[in-house]
Amino acid sequence: MLILIGNQKGGAGKSTLTLLLANYLAGERGRQVTVLDMDYQQSLSAKAEKAKILENDPLYEIVPADLGHFPAMQRKLGKVRNEIVLVDLPGKMDDDGLIPVFAAADMVLCPFSFDEFSVDSTLLFAMVLGKINQWAPLIFVPNRIKNTVKYETRTEIEKVLRAFGAVANGLPDRIDFQRINTFQTPIILYPVVIPLLDQLYEQYITKEDPS
Template sequence: MKKEPIYVAFSTQKGGAGKTTLTVLIASYLHYVKGKNVAVIDCDYPQHSIFEMRERDFKMVDEDEFYKGMAYEQVTRLEGKKFYPIVESNPQEALNDADELCEKEEYDYIFFDLPGTLNNKDLIIALANMDYIIAPISADRVVMESTLNYMISVRDNIVSTGKSNIKAMYLLWNMVDGREKSDLYEVYEGVIKELEFTTLKTFIPNSLRFRREQSESRRPLFRSTLFPVDKSLIKGSNIEELSDELLEILK
């Protein structure tokens, strides 16, 4: 019997919350480090940021001997395991594209990068077919209000119907500034608790390292569709801790 993949979406209606970066970081870490079979469906039309990132990554590998060597070493270390597929899609075709992937290969997780507006029937159908939704939040009033309203809408209009596949929804503290007062987070946590939402234990700190991609400078990589976070940068990023927590709950 063929294994059914788990559908996961880092999803929110607030732009700049970090859902695309988190999708790439977690997909790459689970695939290249944890040995899981992962795929990504990029439905964030029209920018398709993840698909475009993959194109840039491949171009850099093709043109730069340093990255070409990294790719060869990784494929050798992983005993021929391929780079995870990234499909350029849209909310209407997302589920069909996922089905086509699964006809060719078995996957543990398929990550969906979805647009945030809920006024689209196709997007609502796609969301309803997710197993898990993870919404990044930050200690900013506009971000919090927007994200919580989004979560309330998904819960009340999709989950409550009893006709969705959604097993659980989680909030994830992202871009956390260690200099901020902890009582600010306590206030927001109180609001989240009142709304009966669950926050992941792991938080992601605010750091410039999250913007590091492949470049001619050949600095250690952080955000890449072809490689996991560089070992020299992983400490303190909480990507490893978040990956472990997700492996525990995404079942």
């Protein structure tokens, strides 16, 4: 199963959500996970290398890759039973290399924030994705939710997004998210991340990938 994590806007929380989901799938659900780090900054690959230096056993493999590598890699991906491949996409939409990646997706997760620039970028991402892949479920994940966000604003934005896909449980704005690494999610974050991760797994991932 191939799950993309992306948004047109950089800094939307793609890499953090990728780590959270990878740690959860491998550690809590016992799934075999491979992460393709296609973000230009390749922060996940850097975290994986740091973990090796600290001699922490990895829960899964993180593979740094350019978008251009995807067609060749696709033949090898998802061949192992029970495997879930997560792709951390670059935060830009001006690369034709995204087309085969979008087309191959079984599911797409799109983290976003409740601000004008993030919402506009999220809608652009959803529209482009919809023209390339009309079958993969698109799930929007509210991220960095601040107490100052008005309920009316959030309701209106979610209403607009539901024209393109589903809106999942969100994640609050917490400094502790900076402590996530490639071998564990800090236990202090469990109360705020498990509701989202359980929802993604039980309502969407198992539905699309019953293995």
